[in-house]
Amino acid sequence: MPLLERSAWYDIARDTNWTPKYVEVDELFPPDQSDPYGIPVAEWETFDEPYKVSYREYVSVQREKDAGAYSVKAALARSSYYEDADPAYLSMLKLHYGAIALSEYAACQSDARMTRFSKAPGMRNMATFGMLDELRHGQIQLYFPHQLVSLDRQFDWAHQAHHSKNWAAIAGRHALDDVMMTRDAVTTSVMLNFAFETGLTNIQMIGLSADAANMGDFTFSNLITSIQSDEARHAQIGTPVLEIMVRNGRKAEAQQAVDIAFWRIHRIFAILTGIPMDYWIPLEKRDRSFKEYMTEFVGEQFERQLLDLGLERPWYWDIFLEDVETHHHCQAAATWAWRNTLWWNPTGNVGPRERAWLEEKYPGWNDTFGMYWDVMIENIRAGHPEKSEAVGMPAMCNMCQIPISNKGGTVWQARAYQLEYEGRLYSFCSTVCKWIFELEPSRYKTFNTIADRMYNGEISPNTPENILQYMGSGVISQGGRDAHDLAWVRAYDEPGATPRLVAGS
Amino acid sequence: MSSLAVIGRLEKDAHTRIIDVDTDFTMDQVVEACLAPAVGYQARHPKPGAMLRVRPTTDTDDADPFPRSMTVAEARLRHFQQIDIYVSDD
Numbered sequence: 001m002p003l004l005e006r007s008a009w010y011d012i013a014r015d016t017n018w019t020p021k022y023v024e025v026d027e028l029f030p031p032d033q034s035d036p037y038g039i040p041v042a043e044w045e046t047f048d049e050p051y052k053v054s055y056r057e058y059v060s061v062q063r064e065k066d067a068g069a070y071s072v073k074a075a076l077a078r079s080s081y082y083e084d085a086d087p088a089y090l091s092m093l094k095l096h097y098g099a100i101a102l103s104e105y106a107a108c109q110s111d112a113r114m115t116r117f118s119k120a121p122g123m124r125n126m127a128t129f130g131m132l133d134e135l136r137h138g139q140i141q142l143y144f145p146h147q148l149v150s151l152d153r154q155f156d157w158a159h160q161a162h163h164s165k166n167w168a169a170i171a172g173r174h175a176l177d178d179v180m181m182t183r184d185a186v187t188t189s190v191m192l193n194f195a196f197e198t199g200l201t202n203i204q205m206i207g208l209s210a211d212a213a214n215m216g217d218f219t220f221s222n223l224i225t226s227i228q229s230d231e232a233r234h235a236q237i238g239t240p241v242l243e244i245m246v247r248n249g250r251k252a253e254a255q256q257a258v259d260i261a262f263w264r265i266h267r268i269f270a271i272l273t274g275i276p277m278d279y280w281i282p283l284e285k286r287d288r289s290f291k292e293y294m295t296e297f298v299g300e301q302f303e304r305q306l307l308d309l310g311l312e313r314p315w316y317w318d319i320f321l322e323d324v325e326t327h328h329h330c331q332a333a334a335t336w337a338w339r340n341t342l343w344w345n346p347t348g349n350v351g352p353r354e355r356a357w358l359e360e361k362y363p364g365w366n367d368t369f370g371m372y373w374d375v376m377i378e379n380i381r382a383g384h385p386e387k388s389e390a391v392g393m394p395a396m397c398n399m400c401q402i403p404i405s406n407k408g409g410t411v412w413q414a415r416a417y418q419l420e421y422e423g424r425l426y427s428f429c430s431t432v433c434k435w436i437f438e439l440e441p442s443r444y445k446t447f448n449t450i451a452d453r454m455y456n457g458e459i460s461p462n463t464p465e466n467i468l469q470y471m472g473s474g475v476i477s478q479g480g481r482d483a484h485d486l487a488w489v490r491a492y493d494e495p496g497a498t499p500r501l502v503a504g505s
Numbered sequence: 506m507s508s509l510a511v512i513g514r515l516e517k518d519a520h521t522r523i524i525d526v527d528t529d530f531t532m533d534q535v536v537e538a539c540l541a542p543a544v545g546y547q548a549r550h551p552k553p554g555a556m557l558r559v560r561p562t563t564d565t566d567d568a569d570p571f572p573r574s575m576t577v578a579e580a581r582l583r584h585f586q587q588i589d590i591y592v593s594d595d
Binding site: 390392409415416451 | 510512514516517518519520521522523524541542545546547548549562583584585586587
């Protein structure tokens with residue numbers, strides 16, 4: 001029997017829906033799981049997904065994608081690429097896989113919630129494919145690093161990170177739990193599909209892919225562009241959701257959801273992507289700076305999409321633009337100084353040539369972030385590398401779970417924004433994280449940062465050794481060290497190196 | 506005597522830091538406690554030779570400093586309260 005062309009049946013099937021007879025609508029679609037905005041079903045039935053695909057087509061296309069990704073991997077596995085690779089580049093992979101692999105499984109659950117609880121049949125249909133996409137992404141991003149565990153135990157964090165209490169994993173989980181794991185289907189779509197996937201994943205999956213290709217790692221480069229091709233489809237779920245919300249008088253709620261999620265994911269991705277792009281990729285292999293990528297993919301493309309939907313730029317847009325030029329630089333230095341807490345080996349890689357590049361891309365870098373590195377480099381050159389490792393603990397943001405840092409050196413911008421709520425003092429990295437908390441304090445108030453846990457008895461005794469063990473450092477694998485064993489500092493011994501590294505200068 | 510953790514905000518340091526202090530520490534001792542993990546590790550002394558004072562952090566960075574001999578207990582500093590360690594003209 002010949003099969004029908006998709007066009008002959010798709011529009012009949014894609015919005016199949018019914019009115020329940022044996023249960024109430026609210027029993028089938030509890031508002032707190034489904035739609036708390038009270039939008040009529042007739043409106044949800046107008047959901048029209050930009051990309052249309054049948055299951056038969058999906059299986060066929062995805063099979064080809066997997067065949068491509070796995071065959072490239074198999075072919076390149078015969079080379080000794082990873083054995084010979086720059087250790088800082090391997091750290092980029094460790095950071096990526098540790099942060100992302102199980103996050104994809106989590107996203108599968110988010111799409112499953114949309115599959116079950118969306119009132120829009122077209123959205124249920126698309127979320128089913130999204131669920132399968134994320135399942136694929138979880139599996140493939142565990143399978144690929146699994147080969148590398150025998151090379152370096154730190155790759156085991158691909159599976160272990162999100163089962164650990166490492167501070168960086170906590171930061172990722174807190175953001176993702178907030179944005180995509182604990183909200184109704186509609187809000188999840190706005191936050192995950194639109195703000196997160198449409199707004200920010202390109203920077204990781206396309207920007208980093210270019211750098212990986214420049215490094216000759218076609219296995220990884222091909223993998224993440226293959227993943228992003230799925231993303232480009234299921235991220236589109238969010239756009240018709242927003243159109244329906246705006247049309248039905250829910251623009252303010254839609255805007256708030258975008259504003260919350262965009263900031264939360266930006267704070268994570270700036271570390272995940274910005275640090276490797278601007279510090280770890282060797283100078284001659286860098287495609288563009290993190291700021292340049294963000295300007296194109298976010299500043300231009302995403303902003304345009306927001307405006308096209310009748311939404312506005314988030315209220316904190318100027319703060320965000322400043323943060324793009326600040327946050328990842330602070331954390332590059334901080335994570336390097338506190339590297340024994342990490343599951344990857346960061347490199348400092350801040351030699352004179354790299355500093356000149358950073359100064360060009362981020363004017364003023366040497367008089368702010370550079371002065372932080374000056375002190376650490378001086379210690380190393382004076383024969384005290386141990387003093388380049390931080391002592392004590394930074395204050396941690398009670399929202400994003402990241403150290404509260406900002407520009408220093410010739411300026412003084414680091415500060416915690418504090419709030420007292422029900423007798424407890426909360427600290428935030430920014431007015432934006434504080435604003436998110438204040439929107440719904442009961443949602444966030446009981447959570448404890450690593451810093452809180454050091455003092456509430458959960459990490460006891462709160463010795464450095466015990467804190468590291470609590471976070472899995474030295475347990476799952478050795479904690480981080482400089483990827484190049486400080487070899488990059490020798491660039492300062494070369495004739496003509498910058499003279500600024502004189503004590504007190 | 507008991508201990509307390511405050512958030513130290515040292516002038517021109519890139520980090521805010523958790524600083525363990527004793528409740529009978531004077532403000533001068535609090536300054537030393539805040540300098541210890543920062544200066545010579547990632548930060549420089551904000552102005553060598555200058556007097557450093559302690560004040561509660563405010564939005565406008567202009568709170569009066571605590572007297573140098575005042576103790577942490579007398580200042581009623583709270584757990585994780587943020588304090589500035591800054592160069593004083595006094």
